[in-house]
Amino acid sequence: MPEPTDARFSTADDTQTFAALRPRLFGIAYRMLGMRADAEDIVQDAWLRWHQHADRGALQSAEAWLVTVVTRLAIDRLRAAKTEREAYIGFWLPEPLVALDERSPEVLAEQAGELSVALLWVLERLAPEERAAYLWREVFDHDYGDIAALLGKSEAACRQLVHRASERVQQDKPRFDVPPAAHRRIVEQFIAAARSGERDAMKALLADDVALVGDGGGKVPSFGEILRGGERITNLYWALSKRLGTQIHYRFALVNGEPGLLRYVDGQLESAQALVTDGERIVAIYAVRNPDKLAGVAAAL
Structure with missing residues (x-):
């Protein structure tokens, strides 16, 4: 799992810590759900849960705790949304994040991980847990132990989830390395x-x-x-x-x-x-x- 950006935090600096992590949390939620408003709701819900945590100072990592909460909330939201999207008229594409130049906050936020419409179009065909496992492994570079803890499954089962999802993505998504x-x-x-x-x-x-x-x-x-x-x-x-x-x-x-x-x-x-x-x-x-x-x-x- 990548090194957390903030190891410990206190009541005095919790707002600043959350603000620093917010772009990453939004990036995770948006990749899971493909909707800006839903992603923002998830991040806000995570903030409330974190702010109400009885002993924030005892947590080893603000980032690890918040990333896990956001992902679990997004899995639940995506399960609920599946029924609505199955009844959607025509093809469902993600709500686009649009910017007019490379320096805008929309582009700078979570620049390291892929965010393309082409990828999200393919991810929409995956089950919620497959989507989460794929993103945690292939986009955010978590190890299988982290994924197993997140999903409550064995590492072997998580490897299979990622393998199936990766095959689907490689099969269906156009992949070109273009400058x-x-x-x-x-x-x-x-x-x-x-x-x-x-x-x-x-x-x-x-x-x-x-x-x-x-x-x-x-x-x-x-x-x-x-x-x-x-x-x-x-x-x-x-x-x-x-x-x-x-x-x-x-x-x-x-x-x-x-x-x-x-x-x-x-x-x-x-x-x-x-x-x-x-x-x-x-x-x-x-x-x-x-x-x-x-x-x-x-x-x-």
Whole structure:
């Protein structure tokens, strides 16, 4: 298990200690739940439980205790949310964390661990305990003893949970080691092509087998299937350009820490899109259009 950032704490400095750990706690809760508001609720609940702890000074590690509490609360919340998400209309994508530059708090918080929409899309298919075990091992680098204590299972059972989850992630998630500058360049080129409605330029930037996943949540029209193919997806963006003209506007943004775009129609945020690239062309697009999930983005920007 990584070394804790704070070994012991007292009543006098508990607020400062919690504030220092808050980005990490939010990062864990958000990766588990994929919703900003739910993650913030979990962190607030953890604060209340910690503040009410009878003997905080006797705890060996504020970080270890809080990380465990947040993860367990998130597992419980995710179990309850599973039923709601099974009834969700269309595809469920995480509520995006959007920033306009690399220096913003949204990007700096928990930068070391992966936060991409592509990963969270795959993690959504895992059972809550599988998701927690995978994140603790593969993203936060905890040992199997820690995971076993968290889940109340044997280390062997936890190894199996992580193994199954890792296989699923490797099978379903696009994985490319692309320098951030190259990723950004391709996204900016695509934005320029989409703005101008240059069909050939857009098509040249999309892989032949590119896939688009849209989340309208039943609130706005969205596709009931994953769209596939460079020609088909090019036609979609080209048709929007022709139909809406100057009503449509694209803006570069970091979506969950990676280059993506915001699309506005008549000045209103219509979608936040995470774009995955292999370094040469775009291979996947995750478009969040559900207005409920965009409300926090619009307010922040």
